[in-house]
Amino acid sequence: MPGPRFPRSSVRRTVPALALLCALVGSGVAAWKVLVLGWTLSPQTVEDRFSVQLSVTARGRGERARLHLALPSGAALARVYDEQFTHPGLKLAVRPKARGREATFTSDGSASPLSVVYRFSVRVPRREAEVPVPPKPVPDDALPADTIPSADPAIAAKAKELVPSAADDTARARGFYDFVLDELGSEKDPPDELPADAALTALARHRGPALARVRLFVALCRNAGLPARVVRAVPLVEGIDRPLVTRAEVFADGAWVAVDPVRGRFGSDADDEGFPILRGDGALSRGEGLDDVRVQVSVTREGVNELELAQRRAGGEGGLFDRLSFLTLPPRTQLILRVLLLVPLGALIVALFRNFVGVLTHGTFMPILVALALRETRPFAGAVLLVVVVAVGLAGRAVLDRLRLLIVPRLSLLLSFVIFVMAAVALVSARLGLDDGLAIALLPMVIMTMTIERLSVQLAEEGLRPAMKTLAGTMFVAGVGYAVFQSETLQRTVFAFPELNLLVVAALLLLGRYTGYRLTELFRFRQLAEPKAPAAQPGTE
Amino acid sequence: MFGRLRRAGVLGMNARNQEVISRWNPRRHYPRVDDKLLAKQYARRAGIPVPALLGEIEAYGEVRRLRALVPEDGCAVKPVRGSGGNGVLVLGARDGERLARTDGSAVTFAELEYHVAGILAGLYSLAGRVDRAMVEERLRVDPRLEQVSSGGVPDVRIVVYRGVPVMAMTRLPTRESRGRANLHQGAMAAGVDLASGRTSGGMHHGRRLDRHPDTGVAVAGLVLPHWDACLEIAARSADAFELGYLGVDLVLDARHGAMMLEANARPGLAIQLANGAGLLPRLAAVDAASPEKMGVSDRVALGRRLS
Numbered sequence: 001m002p003g004p005r006f007p008r009s010s011v012r013r014t015v016p017a018l019a020l021l022c023a024l025v026g027s028g029v030a031a032w033k034v035l036v037l038g039w040t041l042s043p044q045t046v047e048d049r050f051s052v053q054l055s056v057t058a059r060g061r062g063e064r065a066r067l068h069l070a071l072p073s074g075a076a077l078a079r080v081y082d083e084q085f086t087h088p089g090l091k092l093a094v095r096p097k098a099r100g101r102e103a104t105f106t107s108d109g110s111a112s113p114l115s116v117v118y119r120f121s122v123r124v125p126r127r128e129a130e131v132p133v134p135p136k137p138v139p140d141d142a143l144p145a146d147t148i149p150s151a152d153p154a155i156a157a158k159a160k161e162l163v164p165s166a167a168d169d170t171a172r173a174r175g176f177y178d179f180v181l182d183e184l185g186s187e188k189d190p191p192d193e194l195p196a197d198a199a200l201t202a203l204a205r206h207r208g209p210a211l212a213r214v215r216l217f218v219a220l221c222r223n224a225g226l227p228a229r230v231v232r233a234v235p236l237v238e239g240i241d242r243p244l245v246t247r248a249e250v251f252a253d254g255a256w257v258a259v260d261p262v263r264g265r266f267g268s269d270a271d272d273e274g275f276p277i278l279r280g281d282g283a284l285s286r287g288e289g290l291d292d293v294r295v296q297v298s299v300t301r302e303g304v305n306e307l308e309l310a311q312r313r314a315g316g317e318g319g320l321f322d323r324l325s326f327l328t329l330p331p332r333t334q335l336i337l338r339v340l341l342l343v344p345l346g347a348l349i350v351a352l353f354r355n356f357v358g359v360l361t362h363g364t365f366m367p368i369l370v371a372l373a374l375r376e377t378r379p380f381a382g383a384v385l386l387v388v389v390v391a392v393g394l395a396g397r398a399v400l401d402r403l404r405l406l407i408v409p410r411l412s413l414l415l416s417f418v419i420f421v422m423a424a425v426a427l428v429s430a431r432l433g434l435d436d437g438l439a440i441a442l443l444p445m446v447i448m449t450m451t452i453e454r455l456s457v458q459l460a461e462e463g464l465r466p467a468m469k470t471l472a473g474t475m476f477v478a479g480v481g482y483a484v485f486q487s488e489t490l491q492r493t494v495f496a497f498p499e500l501n502l503l504v505v506a507a508l509l510l511l512g513r514y515t516g517y518r519l520t521e522l523f524r525f526r527q528l529a530e531p532k533a534p535a536a537q538p539g540t541e
Numbered sequence: 542m543f544g545r546l547r548r549a550g551v552l553g554m555n556a557r558n559q560e561v562i563s564r565w566n567p568r569r570h571y572p573r574v575d576d577k578l579l580a581k582q583y584a585r586r587a588g589i590p591v592p593a594l595l596g597e598i599e600a601y602g603e604v605r606r607l608r609a610l611v612p613e614d615g616c617a618v619k620p621v622r623g624s625g626g627n628g629v630l631v632l633g634a635r636d637g638e639r640l641a642r643t644d645g646s647a648v649t650f651a652e653l654e655y656h657v658a659g660i661l662a663g664l665y666s667l668a669g670r671v672d673r674a675m676v677e678e679r680l681r682v683d684p685r686l687e688q689v690s691s692g693g694v695p696d697v698r699i700v701v702y703r704g705v706p707v708m709a710m711t712r713l714p715t716r717e718s719r720g721r722a723n724l725h726q727g728a729m730a731a732g733v734d735l736a737s738g739r740t741s742g743g744m745h746h747g748r749r750l751d752r753h754p755d756t757g758v759a760v761a762g763l764v765l766p767h768w769d770a771c772l773e774i775a776a777r778s779a780d781a782f783e784l785g786y787l788g789v790d791l792v793l794d795a796r797h798g799a800m801m802l803e804a805n806a807r808p809g810l811a812i813q814l815a816n817g818a819g820l821l822p823r824l825a826a827v828d829a830a831s832p833e834k835m836g837v838s839d840r841v842a843l844g845r846r847l848s
Contacts, residue, residue, distance in 0.1 A: 406662055517556075
């Protein structure tokens with residue numbers, strides 16, 4: 001048997017032992033949680049629950065101030081669990097209002113900036129019957145208001161033109177819905193509050209921002225005698241800083257009907273779009289004696305199963321794993337941590353591709369960074385964007401090369417150039433109505449700059465083929481990493497059982513001692529492996 | 542799956558990194574070869590012939606000195622901590638402001654200064670670190686090798702394991718490699734029989750190729766001049782740098798004969814393809830001989846018996 005035999009060093013036994021220890025501890029803790037504490041290994045939601053977090057910040061003026069925050073109310077409250085308020089330095093009062101509930105935080109002026117966090121969990125109804133019935137109409141729901149000019153002659157004329165008065169309530173609402181949906185063009189939301197006459201402007205111009213179109217629909221309904229109102233809903237889709245969904249409700253034939261004349265949903269479809277948090281056309285949060293009131297909404301899906309079971313078994317708050325569980329962290333942190341906990345697995349994949357398969361990549365962890373960046377955009381859009389920015393950057397780099405600049409200023413110029421390209425792409429995609437544009441801000445631009453630099457040096461030194469090969473390798477490994485980061489099942493399993501990462505550590509340790517061939521070496525050395533290639537016979541003569 | 546490679550005795554990248562390099566090359570000795578100026582000092586101290594150093598540029602303010610450093614008959618400008626031949630500029634005869642390159646094109650002093658500034662900024666250095674540039678005397682092709690090298694000087698790579706030369710190849714510049722003896726830049730390689738210094742086979746871009754792509758001359762069957770000196774320099778280099786696995790690059794200069802150009806603590810594996818043989822059996826044979834107690838000539842003799 002040819003092949004050198006190296007003296008056995010202690011490392012040879014230490015590494016497998018260490019790997020075994022890690023694997024045993026990791027699987028042991030997970031097994032304990034499953035077998036003794038009754039957690040489910042692959043959490044399947046018995047019922048879907050989302051954790052919603054509203055973070056409100058505002059700047060005080062040093063005087064007494066109040067901050068109002070709309071709360072879910074009425075029948076919707078039946079779907080709400082575990083409400084929690086965090087309001088350091090502020091007094092809290094929760095009061096019922098005509099259309100809902102409202103929390104008021106009072107400051108004596110000493111706290112600035114003010115920061116309030118309101119967290120709650122929402123259950124997603126499974127069956128039709130479970131959808132809670134919204135509260136009965138109040139007189140305000142049928143009357144003209146500042147922002148709902150239902151008595152305006154233009155509105156009245158349009159309402160009369162659109163539907164015959166003989167039709168039933170639903171048919172009339174449908175008529176207004178069709179008009180707003182089909183006849184009005186869309187417009188980007190302005191950064192500031194809409195003017196009070198936005199509905200009339202939209203009617204006159206046949207286009208307007210989403211909220212203006214919803215107001216127009218509500219005004220038309222009220223003019224026709226149908227109680228109607230604007231509804232703001234939290235979209236039950238995971239993410240940080242989710243924009244609220246704006247839709248309407250109309251009271252037709254004795255029941256509230258959810259209507260979304262912007263995205264085109266009528267009835268229970270529109271109800272599925274989100275969890276209604278504010279009924280009536282107001283701000284979710286407003287301040288008295290405060291500036292810059294901002295609300296940020298984050299949503300996470302909860303693994304109800306493991307959370308509840310663990311709490312029950314451990315008797316409420318007593319259990320050690322319960323107190324150590326990431327499920328007790330704020331949703332924002334949870335969302336980030338869920339992905340971070342998968343990064344070791346991503347690193348293992350990169351290591352496997354490099355050391356076992358033999359794929360070439362730009363830098364060791366570039367593929368992971370690209371995969372993380374792709375999560376922020378949509379994968380296809382992200383990959384296209386990445387290629388566009390790198391290609392344009394390469395062209396820019398070629399121009400810079402002619403200017404004969406020192407390397408650090410040149411790299412800085414390239415970085416600025418990459419940012420300009422990204423800004424241009426964001427602008428263009430926003431004009432074209434693609435929302436992905438803004439998400440590219442999260443592509444790691446320094447990493448892209450270095451990729452462009454390395455790629456251009458590689459192009460000059462080694463030619464097109466090796467450079468493209470390395471780039472393709474990077475993108476391929478990034479794609480695989482992306483698929484892993486994106487897997488809901490993996491995310492939730494590793495999040496509930498972070499100790500499983502010890503298995504990854506064990507695999508990395510073992511891979512670190514892998515001295516066998518790489519798959520690509522089968523190809524690289526294929527001529528040596530052919531039977532006719534004579535293997536040298538050492539030291540025989 | 543890998544049985545054939547194992548039977549052919551191929552040394553793979555993972556095994557090279559772990560069982561050979563990390564086992565036999567102490568980290569602290571890497572600078573001795575990674576830094577080409579330091580390598581020159583170590584080599585001179587050990588009595589190994591090296592190309593003459595004409596000058597060294599450490600700071601951007603010094604690039605003007607290039608005009609004084611570059612001789613009339615050409616030179617090589619290199620990054621001190623470069624890798625894989627990147628950033629090396631070989632210059633031919635000087636004609637006022639214009640400097641002929643070995644591939645027939647020309648550069649001006651302004652372009653040369655920009656290139657050197659790139660070297661100083663670390664564009665070609667191993668970890669992108671700030672670097673220095675060095676100017677070396679120009680080497681000339683031994684007339685016996687002229688037919689198989691276009692636009693540059695061929696070099697000889699000898700892999701030395703525990704002080705014993707175990708495999709050798711010669712790298713022949715091509716038009717594609719623009720005069721550089723670097724395989725991934727398109728230079729050609731031919732295996733060299735350790736016992737005789739006779740070339741065999743031929744490889745270009747990882748594939749078998751018997752004739753030089755530019756001149757069409759067969760590359761096999763050539764006997765390299767100064768072969769004994771090459772083997773001795775290789776064995777001595779291992780002692781000088783105290784590295785157990787080393788790629789020693791030599792040039793066969795028309796005037797000075799065999800000289801050590803540089804050494805590499807992480808020599809590549811393509812040499813196995815050039816020779817049509819795997820390294821593993823040879824490494825095993827060296828291990829069996831415990832060469833650390835042997836002198837230079839005994840180790841060279843052991844190496845000659847390996848092929």
